[in-house]
Amino acid sequence: MESEVIDYYEILQCDRNATLEELKRNYQRLALTCHPDKKISSEDNENFLNIQKAWTVLRDPQSRKEYDALLSCEEHRELLLYDSISVPDLNYNSCSSFYTYQCRCGGLYSVTSSELVPPKTYVECNECSLSIQIDVPS
Secondary structure: OOOOOOOHHHHOOOOOOOOHHHHHHHHHHHHHHOOHHHOOOHHHHHHHHHHHHHHHHHHOHHHHHHHHHHHHHHHHOOOEEEEEEEHHHOEEEOOOOEEEEEOOOOOEEEEEHHHOOOOEEEEEOOOOOEEEEEEOOO
């Protein structure tokens, strides 16, 4: 049985590129609405626990980075995988600070070093529906 990754950004009603301040503001607002002290229903308690878990994961930069990588893997699991490569297979462009890899369609896979998160990062081609899996060392 496959488990689906819970979207903590959705729970906190934020975009994935939300700042820590935006995450905190939404966490505080949402936590107040369903805090156990104001227990309106049993569903509120479950919602509060989910909000608390989302905030715990997303407030810490390292756990947020790991979570984002997990979320990315989950989203890309269904993609058409063209190749599985390692970081040394990528070409680094110092002018743009991007790593690139040529797709068979002629397009490019582009990724920054901050997006290369162990153990695997998935990148979509800018021209077609194919993706690559990049094995990233810890």
